[in-house]
Amino acid sequence: MSAIPKNKSDIILRAALEQFAENGFHSSPVSQLANIAGVGVGSIYRYFKDKDELIHAVFAMVDTALQKGMDTPSDSSLSDQQQFIQLITNLIHYLNAHPWDFKFLEQYYSSPYSIQTKRATFSDEDSTEPVNPFVKFFSGGSRGTIKELPLSLYLAMIFGPATFLLRNSLSGLVTIDDELIQQTAEASWNAIKL
Amino acid sequence: MSAIPKNKSDIILRAALEQFAENGFHSSPVSQLANIAGVGVGSIYRYFKDKDELIHAVFAMVDTALQKGMDTPSDSSLSDQQQFIQLITNLIHYLNAHPWDFKFLEQYYSSPYSIQTKRATFSDEDSTEPVNPFVKFFSGGSRGTIKELPLSLYLAMIFGPATFLLRNSLSGLVTIDDELIQQTAEASWNAIKL
Amino acid sequence: MSAIPKNKSDIILRAALEQFAENGFHSSPVSQLANIAGVGVGSIYRYFKDKDELIHAVFAMVDTALQKGMDTPSDSSLSDQQQFIQLITNLIHYLNAHPWDFKFLEQYYSSPYSIQTKRATFSDEDSTEPVNPFVKFFSGGSRGTIKELPLSLYLAMIFGPATFLLRNSLSGLVTIDDELIQQTAEASWNAIKL
């Protein structure tokens, strides 16, 4: 799935993602990252100023891939409901298929690191691509199919449940299958539809 | 609000909660916890085997308080919808009023520590009290007012959005007021009602 | 001669002085200092914030001892010449007897560290004790026995030759004995006397 990385910088990023996801930032010594990546410790510092910069770079990689993974060629023949459900389905599918990405993001967002990064989730004023596809979806002007609610609440009803399920899936408390995904997407839709 | 702790063990737990919430586990040296708590480093090790045990103990304290904070004397004169909305309102109110608790839980759940803890959220087989009030709510047998969905999805539609909003509230991206809480509770209800 | 240090801080300072004098700052790893001092590495960091602070502390210790070692109870029955020669004799004697102190000072002054320290050699405006005894000597108002020269030149004719000889003594190029000290002191006097 993920293309095999060929340049050293990507090899390091992949190894770091794996380690951070499994062990957390603070239980992943740089020396261990180097081992997994199959490079010398010093090489990591050739490509990244310090461990912090590496963490942010992993985030950028994962975030970009996620935006791409969620996106769907906009099909105007689909109803709002169908489009919306498609997006949520994509989101859960992608993160369920990429548990390292999900684990990494969870840690990243609940750490001091995320504070330094300006999240462009809510507005795309200053953002170049990638733009969150859900924001795109909702910013299409008022529709007759959706309740009038704050953007933050739309997003909460989408990412919240999905995140909760994925977390429990990783804990082994829940098994995510297509039926559950479908039910989740519909529930989210019901939460905000008129 | 929080009762003033009187015995040394509680004093330590409170100080630890504050530090962990503000600085994270790995930026909270035991010596600093001792300072804040106003006790010697050695004393912490009298009450807790090591730092890990302290972290788990803080979790237990916070988790218990949260269950209590959410609970409401079950009032059978209220409709299902009213009860449900009351529960969510309580949840968000409590965590919004106790940001340290919320921050701590976020870190705890997205860290390797939570893996070691067996969460008794979904079943109460082995659990002594406290039991999640929402689990109590849903386990009351089938009702005519709620869709037939997996328990995990019910919980996802409750905790997911609430958590998402609280997170953004702490980041300063969103301000949680009573109207938003009401809207959220209703949206969650709409997601699962028949 | 040097009292045997009893508290840990002094033990560390002594060990550091020895190592720095012999090997230089950069060839004296903190771990080695700890070995010589007979303490754990961590202990050094209990008493000194970091290696830099330790270096400055060693300087303070050496500098203070030197001022004391140079000083002589001012004896007004002695002529200017006798007083002056006494001071230089003390200076060379002291540093010759304490080669570590001399080597340390040489390194310290020709390193970036000394820039951070405000040397109070030239003025004692802001300085509390100790004050350089030579400065005291020259600041006693104009005398009829000494040429009118800039203070910096007085000091140059005192410390310059002494330093040069001590350096060569350490290299083994010269042997400093009482006769040489006497000759040096007289030459310095001749350089500035009327």
Next chain:
Amino acid sequence: MSAIPKNKSDIILRAALEQFAENGFHSSPVSQLANIAGVGVGSIYRYFKDKDELIHAVFAMVDTALQKGMDTPSDSSLSDQQQFIQLITNLIHYLNAHPWDFKFLEQYYSSPYSIQTKRATFSDEDSTEPVNPFVKFFSGGSRGTIKELPLSLYLAMIFGPATFLLRNSLSGLVTIDDELIQQTAEASWNAIKL
């Protein structure tokens, strides 16, 4: 003044001198020297076995230039005093005009490196050129104008004060002008004249 170096070896030596003088040996990574010199790191190791050898080579370059800078075509029409004062004036002028050379020498002499180098200052037995012009001056047999003193003391009264002033000049504590140089040279002469 300094001829523009044309061969790679000289370019490296110049760059190293500058860096060492400004930042010290240990804050001048070889990679940085390479940058300044505009050559690859590897090239430095083609011309110099290791960093130590480079340091010694810079010393040799600086030392040679200094000897040349101090020298004056011996003019037998001048008195001893005039010749002597001329030599000191040259010395201070040269080092004041070449602060990098002076800073480098200071560091070199007060570092463990200088121990490895056998200085040929005092005797020219084993020395090929250059020979210290002052040694030449004093070895001209006994004169009726100068006190009978050890060679090392002559040198101490010359280099000592000059060095001291230059050091303070670099620290900004003293400004060296022609008057001060003249006064210094005269004081040195007074120190040793009959």
Next chain:
DNA sequence: GATGAATGAGACTTCATTCAT
């Protein structure tokens, strides 16, 4: 001959834990 990416030994520093008082 020249280059600079790659390496890893080793430096500095932090902090969980112990134990004598």
Next chain:
DNA sequence: AATGAATGAAGTCTCATTCAT
């Protein structure tokens, strides 16, 4: 019981040196 000085394992990062291109 309580304390906090002492410890050293372990983590982050630098940089002299090598070697394939």
